[in-house]
Amino acid sequence: MPGIVLEKRYERLRRIIGDIIIDRNSKNKRAIIAFSGGVDSSVVARIARDVSDDDNIIAVTIDSEIMHRRTIENSKRIADEIGIRHFILRKNFLDNSRIVENSIDRCYYCKKNIIREIKKFGKIYGISVILDGTNADDMNEFRPGIRALKEENVASPLADAGIGKREVREIARFLGLSNFNAASESCLATRIPLNEKITYEKLRMVESAEEFLWKLGISYLRVRNFDGIAIIETLPEDIEKIIYKRDTIYDKLIDMGFRRVCVDIGGVLRKYRTLEI
Known part of the structure; x- marks a missing residue:
């Protein structure tokens, strides 16, 4: 991996993810990754799998009308590449008037719904810890969904480690992830x-x-x-x-x-x- 600074941040990211999984669990090391199949959530999923037992980490993708079919298919492929259990939950977001009206807070309501669906799923498996792929650069942009993540106590280890978009891609390449240079996607x-x-x-x-x-x-x-x-x-x-x-x-x-x-x-x-x- 090029650069001593990036190497240090990678090691810090591993520690942060490990600490999140351990500290937020009283009895086990289980966690759910809010997983899109993009480079950010893929890096989090891969490292979470590495620092815990394979069966303890689950990737969950929400499939709805606002998601591109290609995104859903990519999430399946990348989860298989990482070697992580992957579940796709179907959710109709067009029955939510706050999302359909498409105000400037649409992303907040959408993210809120996504996390709540993942939490419901987590209860089935006894998992309450959720990690996502929000990175440090995202924190400096206008992203209403970040407020929902904080309200729902979702951990964002990339942001916590100070790792931005470019560094995430470098880490993904170091880890051998095939999507390290994939174009960013949005709903x-x-x-x-x-x-x-x-x-x-x-x-x-x-x-x-x-x-x-x-x-x-x-x-x-x-x-x-x-x-x-x-x-x-x-x-x-x-x-x-x-x-x-x-x-x-x-x-x-x-x-x-x-x-x-x-x-x-x-x-x-x-x-x-x-x-x-």
């Missing part, structure tokens, strides 16, 4: 403008469009659904790919139900990503 609800009602139809249009573009070789992207207008965001170097295949892309997205198709020449913008949990 499909982030593609709908704030205060615009979230519907199943809007989410499926976004998911179908992103899946289609992904198959064309555009791996890091977002398709925003602005009242039926598709706004494609990707890396600047991939915009040329979209322009080259514009007729195919336009026809396909119109068939999906979009009434216009646009490309944001600014790429994947930070001002949107700060609202993505």
Whole structure:
């Protein structure tokens, strides 16, 4: 692992995770990882498995209408790669009016629901300790979901260890995780403008469009659904790919139900990503 500072932070992370699992349990070393299959929660899951017995650590993924199918499939693959028990819980978030109305606090209510579902599941197995993949950089961004994590007493060892996004990826590479350089993901609800009602139809249009573009070789992207207008965001170097295949892309997205198709020449913008949990 390059860098003595990173090595020290990695060792500190191991100690923090070990201490959380031990100190918060009076009788065992069991814990649940709130698991998305992304690089952050994967690092936490892998280290938790390493510092405890394999059967004591469980990864739990919440599957709902706002989750991309590819995200769920990736979570299965990465959990299998780590060698950790993995459960997927189905939850309908579109029956929650506070999530559907899509206010600026949507992520708070969504995260609150996720953790409460995981806690219910944990009671079945006698597990009350929950860890997640929130990192140090996340703490400096506008993320309403972090408030829910604190209220529900969820441990965020990456943040506690002062480990940010870049360092998480370096640790993941050191651990041999295949997703160490995978593009960051966020739920499909982030593609709908704030205060615009979230519907199943809007989410499926976004998911179908992103899946289609992904198959064309555009791996890091977002398709925003602005009242039926598709706004494609990707890396600047991939915009040329979209322009080259514009007729195919336009026809396909119109068939999906979009009434216009646009490309944001600014790429994947930070001002949107700060609202993505």
